[in-house]
Structures are given as C-alpha cells and as structure tokens.
Amino acid sequence: MSTLMVLVIVIAIAAAGYFIGRQRAVSKEGGNVKPHSLPHYHGWWVFLASALPAILFIAVWAAATGVYLERSAIAELPTRTADTVIASQSLELGMVSGIARGLDKLSDAERANLPQTFAELQPLLASKGVALATEGQDYMIPIATEWNRNTAWASSIGGIVAIVLALAGAVFGLSGVHVRARARNNVERVILGALMAASGIAILTTIGIILSMLFQTITFFQSVSPSTFFFGTVWDPRFAAAGSGGSQGQFGLIPLLAGTLYIAFVAMLFAVPVGLFAAIYMAEYASRSVRSVVKPLLEVLAGIPTIVYGFFALVTVGPFLRDLSAALSGGYAFIQAQSVLTAGIVMGVMLIPFVSSLSDDIITAVPGSLRDGSLGLGSTKSETIRRVVLPAALPGIVGALLLTASRAIGETMIVVLAAGVAANLNINPFEAMTTITVKIVNQLTGDLEFNSPQTLVAFALGLTLFFITLAMNIFALYIVRKYREQYE
Amino acid sequence: MTDIALNPAAPASARPARRDIGLKRRYAAERRFKLYGIAAIAIGLFFLVALMYSVFSNGYTAFWQTEVNLAINLDPKIIDPDNKRATDPNVLLTANYPILARNALAEKLGVPATNKPAMRELGKLFSEGVRGQLRDLVVANPSLIGTTQSVWVLTGADIDSAFKGQIDLTVDQTRRKVSDQQVEWMNKLKGEGAMSQRFNTGLFTYGASSRPETSGLGVALIGSLYMMLIVLCLALPIGVAASIYLEEYAKKSRLTDIIEVNINNLAAVPSIVFGLLGLAVFINFFHMPRSASLVGGMVLTLMTLPTIIIATRAALRAVPPSIRAAALGVGASKTQMVFHHVLPLAAPGILTGTIIGLAHALGETAPLLLIGMVAFVANSPVTPLDPSTALPVQIYMWANEAERAFVERTSGAIIVLLIFLAVMNITAIILRRRFERRW
Numbered sequence: 001m002s003t004l005m006v007l008v009i010v011i012a013i014a015a016a017g018y019f020i021g022r023q024r025a026v027s028k029e030g031g032n033v034k035p036h037s038l039p040h041y042h043g044w045w046v047f048l049a050s051a052l053p054a055i056l057f058i059a060v061w062a063a064a065t066g067v068y069l070e071r072s073a074i075a076e077l078p079t080r081t082a083d084t085v086i087a088s089q090s091l092e093l094g095m096v097s098g099i100a101r102g103l104d105k106l107s108d109a110e111r112a113n114l115p116q117t118f119a120e121l122q123p124l125l126a127s128k129g130v131a132l133a134t135e136g137q138d139y140m141i142p143i144a145t146e147w148n149r150n151t152a153w154a155s156s157i158g159g160i161v162a163i164v165l166a167l168a169g170a171v172f173g174l175s176g177v178h179v180r181a182r183a184r185n186n187v188e189r190v191i192l193g194a195l196m197a198a199s200g201i202a203i204l205t206t207i208g209i210i211l212s213m214l215f216q217t218i219t220f221f222q223s224v225s226p227s228t229f230f231f232g233t234v235w236d237p238r239f240a241a242a243g244s245g246g247s248q249g250q251f252g253l254i255p256l257l258a259g260t261l262y263i264a265f266v267a268m269l270f271a272v273p274v275g276l277f278a279a280i281y282m283a284e285y286a287s288r289s290v291r292s293v294v295k296p297l298l299e300v301l302a303g304i305p306t307i308v309y310g311f312f313a314l315v316t317v318g319p320f321l322r323d324l325s326a327a328l329s330g331g332y333a334f335i336q337a338q339s340v341l342t343a344g345i346v347m348g349v350m351l352i353p354f355v356s357s358l359s360d361d362i363i364t365a366v367p368g369s370l371r372d373g374s375l376g377l378g379s380t381k382s383e384t385i386r387r388v389v390l391p392a393a394l395p396g397i398v399g400a401l402l403l404t405a406s407r408a409i410g411e412t413m414i415v416v417l418a419a420g421v422a423a424n425l426n427i428n429p430f431e432a433m434t435t436i437t438v439k440i441v442n443q444l445t446g447d448l449e450f451n452s453p454q455t456l457v458a459f460a461l462g463l464t465l466f467f468i469t470l471a472m473n474i475f476a477l478y479i480v481r482k483y484r485e486q487y488e
Numbered sequence: 489m490t491d492i493a494l495n496p497a498a499p500a501s502a503r504p505a506r507r508d509i510g511l512k513r514r515y516a517a518e519r520r521f522k523l524y525g526i527a528a529i530a531i532g533l534f535f536l537v538a539l540m541y542s543v544f545s546n547g548y549t550a551f552w553q554t555e556v557n558l559a560i561n562l563d564p565k566i567i568d569p570d571n572k573r574a575t576d577p578n579v580l581l582t583a584n585y586p587i588l589a590r591n592a593l594a595e596k597l598g599v600p601a602t603n604k605p606a607m608r609e610l611g612k613l614f615s616e617g618v619r620g621q622l623r624d625l626v627v628a629n630p631s632l633i634g635t636t637q638s639v640w641v642l643t644g645a646d647i648d649s650a651f652k653g654q655i656d657l658t659v660d661q662t663r664r665k666v667s668d669q670q671v672e673w674m675n676k677l678k679g680e681g682a683m684s685q686r687f688n689t690g691l692f693t694y695g696a697s698s699r700p701e702t703s704g705l706g707v708a709l710i711g712s713l714y715m716m717l718i719v720l721c722l723a724l725p726i727g728v729a730a731s732i733y734l735e736e737y738a739k740k741s742r743l744t745d746i747i748e749v750n751i752n753n754l755a756a757v758p759s760i761v762f763g764l765l766g767l768a769v770f771i772n773f774f775h776m777p778r779s780a781s782l783v784g785g786m787v788l789t790l791m792t793l794p795t796i797i798i799a800t801r802a803a804l805r806a807v808p809p810s811i812r813a814a815a816l817g818v819g820a821s822k823t824q825m826v827f828h829h830v831l832p833l834a835a836p837g838i839l840t841g842t843i844i845g846l847a848h849a850l851g852e853t854a855p856l857l858l859i860g861m862v863a864f865v866a867n868s869p870v871t872p873l874d875p876s877t878a879l880p881v882q883i884y885m886w887a888n889e890a891e892r893a894f895v896e897r898t899s900g901a902i903i904v905l906l907i908f909l910a911v912m913n914i915t916a917i918i919l920r921r922r923f924e925r926r927w
Binding site for chain 1: 515738822905
C-alpha cells in the first residue's frame with residue numbers, strides 16, 4: 001500500500017466525516033435549544049479530528065521506517081575492512097537502496113528467479129530504466145530484497161494503523177456532534193495552532209541556518225584550527241584527491257575578507273554620492289511629474305537580477321575599462337578585465353536605487369517646520385539641505401547605508417563573474433581580488449566529497465558572512481528605530 | 489510729483505553701496521548643488537540605458553537563427569546499408585544522417601563528392617544537430633526512406649554569426665572561423681533564397697548542449713516554472729498565515745518580538761546563505777535529490793517568505809480597525825472576522841507583495857548554484873524531482889562559455905528573463921492601481 005494511496009483514503013474518510021457531521025448537526029437543529037455552532041463547523045471538526053492525527057502518524061511512521069530500514073541494512077552489511085571496494089558506508093547504503101528501488105520495478109516472474117550476481121542483475125534493471133553504479137556487489141542483492149520486504153511490511157502496517165486512526169477520529173468527532181457542542185471553538189483553536197506554526201517557520205529557518213552551518217563549521221575546525229582560518233593570509237585550498245592524504249590546503253580568511261570589504265568599499269564609494277544626491281534632488285527639488293518618472297526608472301535598477309549585472313560587467317564594463325586603460329597608457333592595459341574596479345562599479349550601480357529610495361524616505365520624513373525655519377532665516381535651499389535637513393536625517397541615512405553595505409558584502413553573482421577567482425592580497429583596485437561569496441560558490445559547485453575540509457570551509461565562510469551581515473543589519477535597524485522616535 | 493519723476497537718478501546714486509554678503513557665491517553654490525543632483529540621476533539613468541542597450545543589442549539576434557533549406561534524399565543505402573531495419577530498430581537510430589545532409593548540400597552547390605577538402609568544409613556549414621533532426625523524422629515515419637524531403641536545417645554557429653554580420657569578414661581567413669569558400673557558398677545560398685534567418689523556436693525548446701545553435705532554454709524554463717509554482721504554493725499560505733498570527737492574534741510578548749526581529753533579519757540575509765542551508769538540510773540531511781527543482785523551490789520559498797510576510801502585514805495593517813470592530817460588533821468570532829472581512833480586503837496588497845516576491849525569486853541565482861542546479865541537463869524534466877536548471881542559472885552557465893555565439897544566446901536568455909520580470913512587475917503595479925483602496 002503506497003503512502004499516497006493511504007493519504008487519499010484518509011482524506012476520503014475525513015471528507016465523508018465532514019458531510020456526515022454537517023448532516024447530523026443540521027438534523028439536530030430545530031429544537032428549543034439554540035445551536036452553538038453553524039453546521040459546517042461540526043463538519044470541519046469531524047474532518048480535522050479524523051485527518052489530523054492520521055496524517056501526523058503517517059509522517060512520523062515514514063520517518064521512523066526510513067531510520068529503521070537503514071539501521072537494519074547497515075547491520076547486515078559486511079564489516080568494513082581496509083580493502084572494501086566502496087569508499088564509504090553511505091555510498092554502500094545508497095547502492096543498496098538503488099537496487100531495492102530497481103527490484104521493485106520487476107515483474108513477479110522475474111523476481112521469482114532473481115539473478116544471484118550483480119553483473120547479471122545490472123542489465124536486467126537497466127532495461128527497466130534503473131541505472132546502477134558499476135561497482136555494486138553480490139552481497140547487496142539479498143539485503144536489497146530484505147529491504148523491500150521490510151518496506152512492504154512497514155508500509156502496510158502503517159497504512160492500516162493510519163486508516164484505523166482516521167476512522168476512530170471520525171467516530172470520535174461524530175459522537176461529539178450536539179446542539180450545544182462547541183465545534184467552532186475547536187476548529188478555531190486548530191486554525192490558531194496552524195497560524196502559530198506558520199510564524200514559527202521564520203524562527204526555524206534562522207535556527208536551521210545557524211545550526212546547519214555551525215555543525216559543518218565545527219567539523220571543519222577539527223581539521224583546521226580556527227586561528228589559521230581567521231588569521232591566515234594565504235588561501236590555497238588545494239583540491240586533494242580523496243584518500244591521498246597529507247596534502248593539506250591553507251585556508252586563510254584574510255585575503256577573502258579583504259577582497260570582500262575592498263569591493264564593497266569601491267561599490268559604496270560609487271553608490272553613496274550618486275544615490276544620495278539623486279535622493280536629495282528627488283525629495284527637495286524635483287517637481288511631481290519629474291519625480292513620478294525618474295523614481296520608478298531608478299527602481300528598475302533594483303529589480304534587475306544580479307546575474308544580469310554580472311553579465312554586464314563581464315562583457316561590457318570589464319572590456320571597456322581594459323581597453324580604456326590600454327588607450328590611456330598607450331598599449332599596456334593596466335586595468336584587468338576582471339578587477340576590483342569593475343566589480344565595484346557595477347555593484348555600485350546595483351546599489352544606487354537602494355541608497356536613493358531608502359534615503360529619499362528618510363529625507364522626506366524630516367518635518368517641514370525645520371525647513372521653513374531655515375528658509376525663513378534667509379538661507380538658500382542648498383544651505384537648508386546641507387545644514388539642517390541632512391544633519392537631522394543623518395542617523396537614518398547611516399542606517400540605510402549600513403543596510404546597503406551589508407547587501408554589498410553578501411552579493412554573489414556580480415563578483416563571481418566580474419571580480420575573478422584569484423585570492424590576492426593587494427591594494428591595487430585595477431587587479432583581480434576575490435570575495436567570500438565567490439569562494440563559497442567555488443568550493444561547493446561540482447560533485448565533491450562532503451566531509452573534506454575543502455567543502456566544509458564553505459560553511460565556515462558562510463557562517464562568517466552570516467554574522468557580519470547580521471551584525472550590520474541589527475546595528476542598522478537599531479539606528480533607524482532610534483531615529484524614528486525623535487519626530488513621532 | 490513731476491519733479492521727482494523727472495529726476496530719478498539722484499536718489500539711486502545716493503543709496504549706500506550694498507554690503508557684500510556673498511549672495512552671488514551662495515547662489516552659485518545653490519546652482520552647483522542642484523546640478524550635482526541632476527548629474528547623479530543622469531548617471532543612474534545612463535547606466536540603466538547602457539545595461540539595457542548592451543543586453544538588447546547583443547541579444548535580439550538570438551531570436552533568429554540561420555537555417556538552410558535542403559532537399560535531402562533519404563537514401564536507404566546510407567541509412568540502412570545492410571537492409572536490417574525491419575528486424576533491428578537500432579539501425580535507424582545510429583545511421584549516419586549528417587552524410588545525407590552533406591550530400592544534399594554538395595549537390596545544391598555543385599561540389600563534386602571526390603573533392604575531399606571541399607566536402608569537409610561543406611560539412612561545417614550545417615549543424616551537427618541535423619543528426620537528431622533527421623533521425624526523429626525517419627523514426628517517426630520510416631516510410632519516408634527512399635524519398636526526397638525538403639528540410640530546413642540549422643547552420644553551424646560560426647556560419648550563423650557570419651550570416652548575421654557578427655564576424656568581420658575583411659580580416660584574413662586564417663584568423664577567423666569561417667573560410668572564404670564557406671562565405672562564398674553562404675552568399676550563393678542566400679542569393680538563391682535557400683539560406684535565411686527564421687524564428688528561433690529552438691531557443692525555447694532545446695536543453696543543454698555544447699553546440700550553441702542547438703542549446704536552448706527548454707529545461708531552464710520548465711525548471712523555473714516548477715520552482716515558481718512551488719514557491720507560490722508554499723510561501724503564499726505560510727506567509728499569509730504567519731502574518732495573520734503576528735498582526736491579528738499575537739499579543740506583544742518577548743516571543744513575538746523575537747519573531748519580528750527574526751523576519752526583518754531574514755529579509756537581509758545574503759541569498760547565498762539560503763543555498764548553504766538548502767545544501768546542508770535538504771540535500772545532506774533529508775537526502776533529497778540534487779539539482780531538483782523541488783529543492784530549489786523550497787530554498788527560494790524560505791528566501792521569499794520574509795518579503796511576503798512584510799508585504800502581507802502592511803496590507804493587513806492598512807485595513808481600518810472600524811471594519812474589525814463592525815464585524816465583532818455583529819457577533820463574528822475573531823477567526824470569522826479575520827477570514828471573512830480583513831483578509832479579503834487585504835487581498836490585493838497581499839497579491840502584489842507575492843508577485844514582487846516571486847519576481848525576486850525568479851531572478852535569484854546564487855542559492856541555486858549551491859544545490860547543484862548548475863547541471864548539464866539535456867532532457868526536459870518531467871517531475872519536480874528530476875534534475876533541471878533555472879533561467880538565471882542557465883544565463884550563468886552560458887556566460888561562462890567562451891564562444892561568440894553563446895554571448896548572443898546569453899543576452900537572448902537575459903531578454904527572456906527581463907520580459908518575464910517586467911510582466912510580473914507590471915501586473916503587480918496594475919493590481920495595486922486597480923484595487924488599492926484608501927480608507
């Protein structure tokens with residue numbers, strides 16, 4: 001009995017419960033007693049009482065079955081020795097489950113005289129569309145048969161229990177249908193529980209982010225000490241072949257952090273003046289009609305995916321800067337196509353709308369009385385802005401800039417395409433540098449063994465990135481909130 | 489009266505010279521300041537135009553592909569030299585179809601089959617993709633064998649670029665990818681009307697390929713579609729439920745404070761971190777398949793959730809308290825009040841926020857790279873569990889290819905992506921304009 005079928009049966013029972021429950025509630029109306037809940041609430045309560053426990057049980061049972069199957073298969077696998085062909089136990093387990101899945105697709109006749117060796121089994125399964133790894137072993141076949149037998153057994157037990165639970169729930173719900181039964185309150189309590197669970201997902205995500213990265217980072221720090229990671233100045237992870245051992249790479253964070261901050265700095269250097277002046281002009285000078293055209297146009301820049309900016313940097317800005325520098329120096333291109341400058345400028349363009357729309361809001365929020373006072377004393381408009389409006393808006397603007405900077409630090413696709421991959425530690429903005437995000441992508445794309453320091457380091461980098469941006473965000477929100485209280 | 493009017497110069501000259509308070513300088517500063525603002529906006533708009541121009545000028549040609557019309561004789565002697573096709577279906581699958589196309593082309597251009605170097609040049613005129621094209625034709629209808637069929641065949645990527653004028657034909661032929669002989673043939677075919685540009689349907693149907701002319705966005709479009717559906721089905725209900733709880737039910741407590749700060753922070757977490765989460769939790773811990781659009785959709789859901797929650801809360805807050813008071817006043821329970829009155833009134837705002845969140849998710853690349861969606865997927869995925877790619881990831885993969893023809897394809901793909909995003913955002917704006925209610 002497949003899980004899907006059980007699920008359908010459970011839902012069908014619950015739906016039947018809904019209709020019967022509603023019917024019963026309708027038939028009990030009409031006496032002298034005023035009914036407490038509308039009939040459909042009774043129906044829904046029967047539905048929930050029937051479906052909810054059964055579905056919960058199915059989920060728990062499926063998880064438990066998976067664990068049990070793996071345990072029992074591992075127990076039957078031959079003890080691992082130095083000359084075991086297959087690299088890891090999880091790989092072995094994966095093969096067994098692959099064979100089991102393949103055996104499932106065979107007809108009964110074929111299963112009755114199953115080939116005993118893997119070499120014979122493989123083409124048979126391949127003809128059913130199940131491709132298997134070549135180094136499967138003969139001993140896996142009986143384990144896989146056993147696996148399938150356990151699966152069938154577990155799913156039929158689980159299915160029966162789930163259906164019984166659904167029926168019991170429906171009977172329980174139906175027995176509770178009275179004129180004065182508080183069905184609506186029951187249903188609403190379940191709804192409230194669901195709403196609470198949904199808002200818990202936000203917390204779960206954060207916990208998931210922190211825990212998943214923390215565990216991998218701890219594993220990483222078991223092979224590489226934290227001090228060499230945080231203070232190392234050489235990044236050379238050296239993709240060692242599995243099992244060769246000895247060739248330990250160097251994982252220094254400093255060049256990556258320097259590159260990240262440098263590129264973000266260049267981007268901010270470009271985006272802050274442009275964005276701020278654009279915001280000032282739109283908030284203080286522009287007429288309504290100009291504003292209604294220019295503001296959405298600038299915000300288009302914020303809606304363009306970052307991969308498009310990366311491509312723009314790669315095929316347009318990078319070559320342009322290289323050719324420009326070659327023309328300036330007469331032949332030698334001192335600006336490389338992939339450089340801090342290229343990445344910084346293009347990222348700066350991406351950040352313009354963030355700076356401008358955030359500061360625009362903050363500048364418009366400065367009370368008009370401050371402006372009127374200043375203008376009334378005879379200062380020009382620009383003097384008012386520089387001496388009165390901007391100082392009043394400063395905390396908010398600083399908060400907005402911090403938020404923008406944290407976006408610059410976490411940006412990935414522009415730097416992947418425009419900044420280069422060489423982990424240099426230099427101060428020349430015309431050469432390539434690399435960032436934390438680029439290295440996370442580099443370390444994790446491709447099929448890699450998951451427990452080597454070369455891949456685990458990506459999680460350590462991710463955690464570092466997470467905490468840097470988190471600190472900036474919290475600080476920015478703190479400043480923004482504090483500022484808001486001044487004028488309200 | 490008249491005396492004074494007749495003598496106006498006297499009092500003016502008597503007025504003391506005005507004290508210089510730097511008014512000129514201050515006005516100049518004022519003009520400069522205003523100019524800075526205009527310059528800043530001009531810079532922003534300049535880059536917007538430059539970006540769009542760069543993409544569109546590189547990419548619009550990608551929607552046309554050069555094809556050549558050939559009268560191909562499906563010669564049974566070449567397709568099935570041993571006459572075994574009745575017993576062995578593999579014969580039709582493995583036959584040497586490009587030879588057929590080459591012979592047809594040689595006949596058309598009058599190249600003798602004995603001229604080996606010319607035949608080799610000729611073979612590069614059309615794409616290797618002809619193999620699959622003719623195979624599908626013959627396998628679908630074996631009775632065509634022996635007949636002569638008129639077929640439009642894709643040209644090779646270099647010929648395509650030359651035909652579109654993207655290759656400088658004035659340089660010496662050893663330094664470019666098409667030979668003078670090929671250019672001559674090309675012009676001859678063009679003159680006869682046998683070679684022309686046709687709408688590039690392949691761009692939307694083909695999967696991954698190492699040849700630019702037969703690579704397309706088919707897999708990526710399906711993958712992105714699946715992911716958007718998953719994001720919509722997961723993020724919208726969860727986001728709306730969470731916002732309803734926080735906005736309508738939750739009492740101000742330490743826990744709800746934590747949730748609030750949490751959601752605001754999640755909205756600002758770098759997207760790549762969500763990719764790490766997906767890799768560690770969904771793939772490593774729950775053993776979900778790599779490269780699957782299901783996992784991609786779930787990662788994007790977590791990423792979009794804060795956006796939707798923030799938009800929904802704003803929409804709920806915009807519903808005036810009088811509506812709630814009126815509903816409660818006529819005896820609705822709190823749940824009835826929320827679901828029957830507040831939620832329908834907030835629906836346009838929620839929808840707008842959701843569409844904007846979806847548009848954001850559609851353009852997101854970084855987290856998908858980490859969960860292995862940078863895969864060479866040639867066959868269209870059927871279910872969300874099959875390996876697939878996504879539109880922005882396909883752009884990333886093509887951007888890393890060196891060939892000129894891939895730059896064109898990349899820009900074409902970007903145009904497709906930008907059109908999707910524009911449609912979504914414009915829908916959101918129209919919805920907002922149409923249904924927004926000011927209380």
